[in-house]
Amino acid sequence: MKCGEIKDFFSRTDAIEKPIHKSIAEHINNCDECHASYAYLLFQEKIIDRLQKNSPSIPNPHALTQSIMEAVSEEAVGNTPLHSKKIRIRKISGITSRFLTAASIGLFILLGIEQFNFLQKTSKLEQFVDNTKAAVPAYMIGQQLLQHRNHLSADLFLQYQHSKSKYLEGKYLRLGFVKQFQLSRMLKNQQVNMKFKPLQTTHK
Amino acid sequence: MEIHSITNKVNQGDLKAFQFLVESHQQYAFRLAFRILCNEDDASDAVQDAFVKVWKKINTYTPHMKFINWLSKIVVNTAIDHLRRNSRHKETSLDAVLNTHNEFSDWSIEEQMENKQLGELINGLTESLPGKQKAIFTLRDIEGMTAVDVAEVLDIPESSVKSNLYHARKRIGNKLKGLIQYERRSS
Numbered sequence: 001m002k003c004g005e006i007k008d009f010f011s012r013t014d015a016i017e018k019p020i021h022k023s024i025a026e027h028i029n030n031c032d033e034c035h036a037s038y039a040y041l042l043f044q045e046k047i048i049d050r051l052q053k054n055s056p057s058i059p060n061p062h063a064l065t066q067s068i069m070e071a072v073s074e075e076a077v078g079n080t081p082l083h084s085k086k087i088r089i090r091k092i093s094g095i096t097s098r099f100l101t102a103a104s105i106g107l108f109i110l111l112g113i114e115q116f117n118f119l120q121k122t123s124k125l126e127q128f129v130d131n132t133k134a135a136v137p138a139y140m141i142g143q144q145l146l147q148h149r150n151h152l153s154a155d156l157f158l159q160y161q162h163s164k165s166k167y168l169e170g171k172y173l174r175l176g177f178v179k180q181f182q183l184s185r186m187l188k189n190q191q192v193n194m195k196f197k198p199l200q201t202t203h204k
Numbered sequence: 205m206e207i208h209s210i211t212n213k214v215n216q217g218d219l220k221a222f223q224f225l226v227e228s229h230q231q232y233a234f235r236l237a238f239r240i241l242c243n244e245d246d247a248s249d250a251v252q253d254a255f256v257k258v259w260k261k262i263n264t265y266t267p268h269m270k271f272i273n274w275l276s277k278i279v280v281n282t283a284i285d286h287l288r289r290n291s292r293h294k295e296t297s298l299d300a301v302l303n304t305h306n307e308f309s310d311w312s313i314e315e316q317m318e319n320k321q322l323g324e325l326i327n328g329l330t331e332s333l334p335g336k337q338k339a340i341f342t343l344r345d346i347e348g349m350t351a352v353d354v355a356e357v358l359d360i361p362e363s364s365v366k367s368n369l370y371h372a373r374k375r376i377g378n379k380l381k382g383l384i385q386y387e388r389r390s391s
Contacts (some may be wrong), residue, residue, distance in 0.1 A: 034327060040377055040380060040381050041377070043380060044373065044376060044377050044380055047325075047329065047380070048345050049327075050348065051239075051318075051322075051325070051326060051345075051346045052345075052346055052347075052348060054317045054322050055235055056229070056235055056238040056239070056247070056319045056323070057234075057247070058230065058231060058234045058243075058321055059244055059248075059319070061230065061231065064230055064234070064251065064252070065223065065227055065230060066225050067248075067252055068226050068230070068251070068255045068256070069219070069222075069223055069226070071252055071255075071256050072219070072222060072255065072256055073219070075256060075260065111334055114291045117333065137383075160337050169336065
């Protein structure tokens, strides 16, 4: 037997546990290198055996139990394991999500009604403006629309502007935010003139 | 008391049953954690964390797995996490450990070692091993688990257990070889 053939023996994890084959034993006895390798293996087994037989012990078992129970008691609410708590949280989340869905639908309906009212009012105004074909000051029409808009979002208002009123898009919105704000402030002090009345006067 | 009836009670939130489970298994859990972490304080912390996980995850335990394997899985994973967190782990010179204790060739197997000495010896042997190899070496060679059980605990194939064990032993063997050669030169 050659040293190369015995390499397999040394790489086996149970090399020491099982009885050694006669040919292997003979080679180990006659080859210095393999003999040394076998000696290392035996030494390693001796150390492992020592580690197996020396079992570390808990310095204070009672204190460790206490600390574990305290940590677990903090986790437990009313003697209920955490997974049960998680289930309860999940149930609450389900109720919350259902409530949010209902609230979203309600809000959507409300906004829909608001939008419908807004479109009705503004279409009347637009129709009137088209009929007059008069040079109505753009800012006044804009302000009228803003009043009808009430608390609807600015985005919705702009959406309306883009889709429906080319006239306002071209005139009022071109004024820019600062100018719009200045006009709003200015017209706020002349609320009477902002209603349909001045426009109707122009129509006449 | 049957282990399944205890785990069932724990699953229903019975703290007394849980305390019984802790008292009957904490020594095993500590031994396992200590053999990976090599020090009392770290092992105690890991055992505490592991039992809190047992309490939290008891609903995931199924009797098709041995309870001791399920517990070992939690303890080993927790210990490996601690090992990663404590990357500043103290380096131990195996040479110094063996010399401060006894002449290693004269060791008597019966002689019981203190936790500190034992921790230093295990650390000296296994500190260079990656966490997984360290766990495999501990479970298979020191705890004496079968390769099948080690594979179940670590959730890896049996072939992987064998190859990792081979590499772990080789590294430990090389370390010991170096030490013996050093001893021969210096004597």
